[in-house]
Amino acid sequence: MLRKLDNTLPKTLKTDVCIVGAGPAGIVLALTLEKHGISSVLLEGGLLDSSGKTGRDAYKGEVVGLHYPLSASRLRWFGGTSNHWGGWCKALDPIDYTRRPNAPLPSWPINAEDLAPYQEKAAEWVELASNNFENDFIMRDPASQLLFDTGPQFKTRMFRFSPPTMFGKVYRSEVQESELIDGIYNANVVSMTSAGDAVGTVLAVSPEGDQLNVSADRFVLSMGGIENARLLMHLADSEGGVFGSPSEYLGACFMDHFGFSPGYLAASEGLKHFRHQQQEGAPILPAITAREDFQMEKNLPSICLMATPDSPMAELPPAYFTNPGIMGEASASNSRYRLQLMIEPTAHTASRITLGANKDAFGVPRVVLDWRVLEQDYLDTERFLHELAVSVGATGLGRMQRTRRFEGQYRQRLTGGMHHMGTTRMSDSPNFGVVDPDCRVNGCRNLYVAGSSIFPRVGYSNPTQTLVALSERLADHLNSGTA
Amino acid sequence: MLNRRQLIIAAARSSVLLSSAFVLTACSDSDSTAVSLPPTEPGSLDEYTRQMQAISYIGVACRENIGFHEDQPIEAIKADLEQRLLADLGESTANDSISDAVDQAIRNDFSAGRLIEIDGWQLSETECRLAALAAVQQGFETAQAPAPPKDRYGKIVEINAWGPQSTIQGQIFNEQPDGHGGIWLQATGIPASVVLQFGGKTQGTQVYADHLTSGLRDEYMHEVIDTPGVYQVELYDKASLMRQVVGEFTVKASGDQPRKIPDEQLASCKIDTWGPDKGRVGEAFNRQPSGASAFWVRTKCAAEGSQLLLDGEALKTTLRKDLLTATAPNGHQLGVGPHELELRIGSGPQLVKVGTLFIEP
Numbered sequence: 086m087l088r089k090l091d092n093t094l095p096k097t098l099k100t101d102v103c104i105v106g107a108g109p110a111g112i113v114l115a116l117t118l119e120k121h122g123i124s125s126v127l128l129e130g131g132l133l134d135s136s137g138k139t140g141r142d143a144y145k146g147e148v149v150g151l152h153y154p155l156s157a158s159r160l161r162w163f164g165g166t167s168n169h170w171g172g173w174c175k176a177l178d179p180i181d182y183t184r185r186p187n188a189p190l191p192s193w194p195i196n197a198e199d200l201a202p203y204q205e206k207a208a209e210w211v212e213l214a215s216n217n218f219e220n221d222f223i224m225r226d227p228a229s230q231l232l233f234d235t236g237p238q239f240k241t242r243m244f245r246f247s248p249p250t251m252f253g254k255v256y257r258s259e260v261q262e263s264e265l266i267d268g269i270y271n272a273n274v275v276s277m278t279s280a281g282d283a284v285g286t287v288l289a290v291s292p293e294g295d296q297l298n299v300s301a302d303r304f305v306l307s308m309g310g311i312e313n314a315r316l317l318m319h320l321a322d323s324e325g326g327v328f329g330s331p332s333e334y335l336g337a338c339f340m341d342h343f344g345f346s347p348g349y350l351a352a353s354e355g356l357k358h359f360r361h362q363q364q365e366g367a368p369i370l371p372a373i374t375a376r377e378d379f380q381m382e383k384n385l386p387s388i389c390l391m392a393t394p395d396s397p398m399a400e401l402p403p404a405y406f407t408n409p410g411i412m413g414e415a416s417a418s419n420s421r422y423r424l425q426l427m428i429e430p431t432a433h434t435a436s437r438i439t440l441g442a443n444k445d446a447f448g449v450p451r452v453v454l455d456w457r458v459l460e461q462d463y464l465d466t467e468r469f470l471h472e473l474a475v476s477v478g479a480t481g482l483g484r485m486q487r488t489r490r491f492e493g494q495y496r497q498r499l500t501g502g503m504h505h506m507g508t509t510r511m512s513d514s515p516n517f518g519v520v521d522p523d524c525r526v527n528g529c530r531n532l533y534v535a536g537s538s539i540f541p542r543v544g545y546s547n548p549t550q551t552l553v554a555l556s557e558r559l560a561d562h563l564n565s566g567t568a
Numbered sequence: 569m570l571n572r573r574q575l576i577i578a579a580a581r582s583s584v585l586l587s588s589a590f591v592l593t594a595c596s597d598s599d600s601t602a603v604s605l606p607p608t609e610p611g612s613l614d615e616y617t618r619q620m621q622a623i624s625y626i627g628v629a630c631r632e633n634i635g636f637h638e639d640q641p642i643e644a645i646k647a648d649l650e651q652r653l654l655a656d657l658g659e660s661t662a663n664d665s666i667s668d669a670v671d672q673a674i675r676n677d678f679s680a681g682r683l684i685e686i687d688g689w690q691l692s693e694t695e696c697r698l699a700a701l702a703a704v705q706q707g708f709e710t711a712q713a714p715a716p717p718k719d720r721y722g723k724i725v726e727i728n729a730w731g732p733q734s735t736i737q738g739q740i741f742n743e744q745p746d747g748h749g750g751i752w753l754q755a756t757g758i759p760a761s762v763v764l765q766f767g768g769k770t771q772g773t774q775v776y777a778d779h780l781t782s783g784l785r786d787e788y789m790h791e792v793i794d795t796p797g798v799y800q801v802e803l804y805d806k807a808s809l810m811r812q813v814v815g816e817f818t819v820k821a822s823g824d825q826p827r828k829i830p831d832e833q834l835a836s837c838k839i840d841t842w843g844p845d846k847g848r849v850g851e852a853f854n855r856q857p858s859g860a861s862a863f864w865v866r867t868k869c870a871a872e873g874s875q876l877l878l879d880g881e882a883l884k885t886t887l888r889k890d891l892l893t894a895t896a897p898n899g900h901q902l903g904v905g906p907h908e909l910e911l912r913i914g915s916g917p918q919l920v921k922v923g924t925l926f927i928e929p
Contacts, residue, residue: 134848135929348688359760362777394761394807399713400629401689405622410670411695420807474690478678481671487688 087133087163087261090272090291096298098267100126102563103287103301105274105316106308108165109252109549110535110556113210114305116256117560119265126299127260128289129270130308131162133253137271139292139446146452147441151499153341153456158503159309163270164253166309166503172249173370173547174211175218176204176554178242178387180377181429181544186384190338190432192542194513194522203554210553211247212255214367218242229357230371231350231392231482238379238476242389244370244547246360272297275447277304277320282329283531290447303563305524307535307556310505311339311438314538315452317509317519317526318440322450329528332519336439336508338432339456340543341501345426345491347470350392351406352483354418358392372427374545375469383472386465387429387544390473392422398486406484413481424485427545428466431459432507458499463491504548509538517541523562524555535559613649616666620702627703628711629686630696645697652694670698717809724762724805724812725755729897732881733815737796737822740789741879744903745929749793750783751801752901753814761807766817767792767799781901796821820880837869837913837920840890847927852900861899863909865892865922870913876922877910902927 088094102118104111107129115127131140140161148155160168179197208216219242230241260268272289279285286300306313314336321331360370372389380387397403398421406412406419430436436457440450467490474485489495512518515527520539526532535556537548620627634645653669677683677692684696691699730753735741742750751764751771756778763773764782773782784792792799801814842865847853852861863876863883868890875885876894883894892911902925909922 357760360776361760368777394759396761396806396809397716399716400625400687400711402622402714402716404714405626405699408620408622409616409665409667411674413671413675474683475678475681478683478690478692479675481675485690487685487690 086263086266087257087268087270089132090269090289090295090297091293092295094269094295094297096296098126098297098299100124100267100299100301102126102303102305103299104128104305104307104535105287106130106165106306106312106536107163107253107268107270108307108309108536109167109210109250110552111305111307112164112252112256112260113207113553113556114307114535114560115266115268116259116263117557118563119263121560121564122265123560123564124265125267126301127266127268128272128274128287128299129163129268130273131160132270133163133257136161137292139273143273143445143447143449145445146454147443148454148456150436150455150457151497153454153501154503155311155452155454158501158505159311162253163257163268164251167250167252167549168254170247170249170549172211172247173244174208174213174247174550175242175244175546176200176207176216177544177546177551178374178377180380181387181542181546184542185386185431188431188542189434190510190541191512191514191517194511200551200554200558203557204550206557207550207554208245210250210557211550212250213245213247213550215245218245228353228355231352231356231358231373231477238376238472239373240376241358241371242374244360244372246368246370247549269297271295273447274316275449276323279529282529284529292446303531303533305533305535305559305563309536310508310538311452311454313534313536314438314508314519315440315449317534318438319449322440332515332527334434334510334512334517335519337434337437338507338510338541339436339438339454339505340430340432340507340540341456341504342543342545342547343428343430343458343499343501345428345466345495346489347424347426347466347491348488349395349398349486350422350424350477350483351401351403351412351419351486352392352422352477354420356392356394356420356422358390358422372545373473375472379472383468384465385469385472386431386462387546388466388469389427389545391425391427393425395421395423397421401486412483419483421486426466426469427502428462429543429545431462432510432541432543433457433459438508456501458496463496466491502547504537504543506537506540506543506548509534510541511539512541523567524559533559533563613646613653613666614705616670617698617702618705620699620706622714623699623702623706624708625711625713626686626689626691626696627699627701627706628708630684630691631700631703632711633684633686634697634700645701649694649697649701652697670694719804719809719811721811721813724803724808724810725758727812727814728754728756730754730801730814731898732817732879734818734820734880735793736820736880738793739880740793742783742901742903742907743905744783745905748783748785749789750781750901750903751817752779752781752898753803754779754897758803759805759807762803762805764814765802765804765811770804779901793819795819837911838867839911839920839922840866840868842866842909842922845923845925847899847902847925849902849904849927849929850900853925855899856895858895858897859900860895860897862893862895863922863925865894865909865911866890867892867911869920870911875912877912877919878925879907880910882912904929 101123102125104127115125144156182193182196184192271291276288284304289297362368439453441453443451477483509519524533537552673694674692682693732741744750771782799817803812854862885894907925911920
């Protein structure tokens, strides 16, 4: 069922699992638990179709590092940020689960194979035509691809696109009709009580002052990549903190994919490394990426590259590249493409959120975001681009033009993907993470975290599909009897 | 085709010819006119570089970058190129042509990291030397870009619908959450290189599978909506340099549009009921099988030719007795906030306010 927290609701509820936050992670978790016969209370701070009186206010905070649109990047109502996402989907590549040489922190304690069955299910949740992101599908239209597959260094993988699925609308009726899910909106969690090393109850309040105590066997925070950490930090700071001393990584390692337009590529005419619809097919975006062996050999971060047709350049016009032998098979007809990168950030503790002195309307301290990108990440991006320039030339596929180096103003004016990740990172050692491989908060036997805040490494892929897969996996764990 | 031995012979001959050419060029008063050279060996390096196209800019830039123009004998450059090509041909490619040798030499340069950067272009040393040599041979002394191809008008896509097509002076049209005036266009297969141009100015454009969105922002938007007139709207494909006229956008002078009709007429034209008055952003309201949104209005004062207008934009309207229905193809693209629905009575200028459609987030 779905109901609003107001003065008609009981003051206390008891359930198997209390899920805090009704975005994609929370909704998928509740509906998957239902299939296992597990009841849940699904709490949402905002309303069904808007953030309500104070919802937007709760997301305000202070930005002290790189510029970041703290409020604009999140939505606080049923369905969460899926109410305005772009639908980009891609499972993480297998290499994204491994640790890069010299990375300051460990990567995932699980691997792509562990998550593979859940990625299949996640693809269904986000309404994809297929869970295949590799090249065999793209090669139905080989003329549209920069055929790196003949070389050992780069290859094409692809993004797929969700309609996009607005979880709060698409799955609302399922939640509404469920006998095991008690969805309660207008309910903002402000505190928890502990019993030993476990959470006993959570207290949710409405902007109008109504209160609801939910007791449960297990609790899951699925409030988003920033809010999960903010609430946990608030709870840890509260009197009688619920899970002992918080991990030093709580709030740390904030990451977002960042973009950069380095210049242009001259290559065969008709390439489609941008979002398009194949004939009678679903929309795809074939992006250029490094092959795993090459990425490992060169210690490159995960980066993908998109190319959009652009105006020819007078100084080096298409006719130049038609000189015999100058540009291999691309000589006959060629175009200039504007390049755009999506870059994986390295997890590091200086990029983080903390709690500020100001509080929101519910008394929870506002967030202070200090987003930082390592110098090495910029340098690694430059190395990636150098390798790409060499590879397109050496394979006769094209030429690259650099109009920008990743320095100065381009570092200061970074644009993020609005993917909030890493602030409650997963690790198999409490020394390097906030949650364990089962998504359980270290030091608290019945408190879990779902969503992209648990990502210890993020690749270049948009996080929604993977965080949905992790919710499916968490539901299995909560049903396993070991939780 | 040119085998290894032929290349050596041709190269030796062309060396002599080229050194003569360099002297001729260097002594010439003309900076950029091509110098007439003696005939060259077919398939020779000379022939290749003399026929290189579009090097008037890059060739000179390469020559300046390499520096041989000032202090290196042309023979040395030539000899170096010959060595590179011969080396890259290798023993196993005895029957390859010079273009194959060029291709292989360039690939080898890239693999070995022998790159030269010209205006950001990452070029191989060999190709840069070839272009430089060609610039000398063809008499280019100063770098000048070839004349760019001109834009031309034609059909880029089949446009199904677009809008809005007008506004009233001072009124932001199809206002979006961030305050800009949104323009939409429906068509399938829009190239990703297409941008929308409004009054000759390129506007930020997002291309999707079956539509694009664009609009006017900030100062330019206010400049437009404050100035009554007609603005040409075009699509421009940056890659093919093709233009397509979309239509005209009219900013009507506020005085031209009677927003209110006299009371006695208003009294005689009552809107009985109408709908819908609410919609959700991103979704068609009162969705029709075609995917379009639709309004209905019951009034006894509508006459043949009456039209419903949404935000000043005429909708395709049908009248049956006292029921008007109209479709809004772009309903799902309306911005959050109020949108005015009006009724134009008959074909006259009078407008009656029907009500306000509110698009919710």
